[in-house]
Amino acid sequence: MKSYHIGLAIALAVMLSATSTAAAEVALDYDVYKSQVEPIFLKKRPGHARCYVCHVDSNSAFRLEKFSPGSISWSEEQSGRNFRIVAALIVAGDPDKSRLLLQPLAPEAGGLAFHSGGRQFSSKDDPDWKILAEWVRGQK
Numbered sequence: 001m002k003s004y005h006i007g008l009a010i011a012l013a014v015m016l017s018a019t020s021t022a023a024a025e026v027a028l029d030y031d032v033y034k035s036q037v038e039p040i041f042l043k044k045r046p047g048h049a050r051c052y053v054c055h056v057d058s059n060s061a062f063r064l065e066k067f068s069p070g071s072i073s074w075s076e077e078q079s080g081r082n083f084r085i086v087a088a089l090i091v092a093g094d095p096d097k098s099r100l101l102l103q104p105l106a107p108e109a110g111g112l113a114f115h116s117g118g119r120q121f122s123s124k125d126d127p128d129w130k131i132l133a134e135w136v137r138g139q140k
Contacts, residue, residue, distance in 0.1 A: 026093035026138035033083050037135050038074070040128045041082075048120055051104075062089055062100065095133035105129065 041051040041064060055064045063085060065078035074082060090098035096110065104120035105111025111119070121129040 026136075028083075028087055028090070028092055028135070028138070029140055030080075030083055032135050032140050033086070034079050036131050037086070038079060038082060040131065042073075043128065045120055045128075051120070062086070062103070090136050093137060095136040098136050101129065101132050101136065 041055070044050050051062075052064055055062050056066045065074055065081050067073065068075060068078075086100060089100040095101045099112075102110070102112045105124070106119040106122050107113050109121070109123045111121070124130070124133070
């Protein structure tokens with residue numbers, strides 16, 4: 001029985017190591033975030049408010065920085081804070097486990113059941129959803 005537990009412990013350690021190594025291999029690129037991902041949060045989608053409108057004053061995990069007075073975009077410092085908030089809502093390398101991508105995705109397409117802002121993405125074929133997914137996978 002003792003060797004069974006040791007074998008099980010070794011197998012578990014190997015699996016955990018492989019999982020953390022795979023995630024560690026995917027680095028979120030800030031420049032891609034700033035040039036391709038962040039603009040999605042400002043984009044007006046037919047029938048929906050921009051992500052910025054609801055998430056700038058939100059009390060949710062996805063809270064975007066408010067623009068400085070007179071500005072129509074984020075400063076470098078604000079983008080950095082947004083990046084850290086957004087990074088906490090994803091599983092690097094796995095868009096299908098990332099809240100940022102699942103919350104606004106229609107449930108019939110694999111999204112989560114609730115998003116008070118509606119279904120920003122009706123499917124994973126949406127060009128903006130694909131940009132988010134590629135970034136999460138570490139593609140540039």
